[in-house]
Amino acid sequence: MSREHRTAERPAQHLAEQPADERTPAIEVVDVTRSYAFGSTTVDALRGVSFRIDEGEYTAIIGPSGSGKSTLMHLLGCLDRPTSGRLRVSGRDIGELSDAELAQLRNREIGFVFQAFQLLPRSTALDNVALPLLYRGVGAGERRERAAAALRAVNLGHRLTHRPTQMSGGEQQRVAIARALVGEPRILLADEPTGNLDSRNGAEVMRILEELNGERGVAVVLVTHDDEVAARAHRQVRVRDGLVERDSAAPAPAPAPRGADDDVHDDVHDDADDGAGVRRLGA
């Protein structure tokens, strides 16, 4: 596929600078619900959620524990299907795709960074990162090259053959990010990517995500409990009780049923960092 070599051939596409109405929606969510059968009862984790994420956007999903954030992320990441409603990823209605087609869409379009890293413990950093390319049928030499480039992009060029148990938490999270970006996804989803990290490693992870968004135009959606992390995103979507309570990108503000005193600021804090990493990918 032509997208395989996008990195090297895509010098400086600043999707984020295009006017919103000219961008392709990366994800569209229309009245989506997700219920879990739980014993004899049902948990309605999402109760009718609608929004769209454009290419190149940088969105934070916030909200209390149990409000449905991870459930929503799993849906956005095509790791799960809605109970009802429609979900389109890169223009494709996932309700119309077989499991195999869904897996392929996920592999090509989406990088997912889990809070708990979810790396293979016995595999080296290089093999962990190369795995999505193996599923894609990329040959061994190219897999190795691209995985090494992705690891260099997150400043882990010196840890290629380390296993997860031989790395710090911050390093493991960066391996997880390298794995998510190695396939050059349009969309990067990160569920509390800094939740397990100290402030220095958390800042490094945020810098990498911001570079991916700002310089490569990857749509980034992250879940966070950290108001500072949320305020750095260009858009904040607040989830409560399985509903979108507030979306800073919505044309008219949703009615706020309770005091909005704990809301994060909507200010855009996108001053570019001087970070070296992501633009080197594929170099």
Ligand SMILES: Nc1ncnc2c1ncn2[C@@H]1O[C@H](COP(=O)(O)OP(=O)(O)OP(=O)(O)O)[C@@H](O)[C@H]1O
């Ligand atoms: N597999 C499951 N079976 C039954 N209920 C579930 C399942 N997964 C999640 N839930 C319930 O769905 C609701 C939403 O869960 P979810 O994990 O999406 O919350 P969250 O907003 O990510 O919370 P946190 O901030 O604590 O990670 C919760 O009430 C949770 O208990």
Ligand SMILES: [Mg+2]
């Ligand atoms: Mg969660």
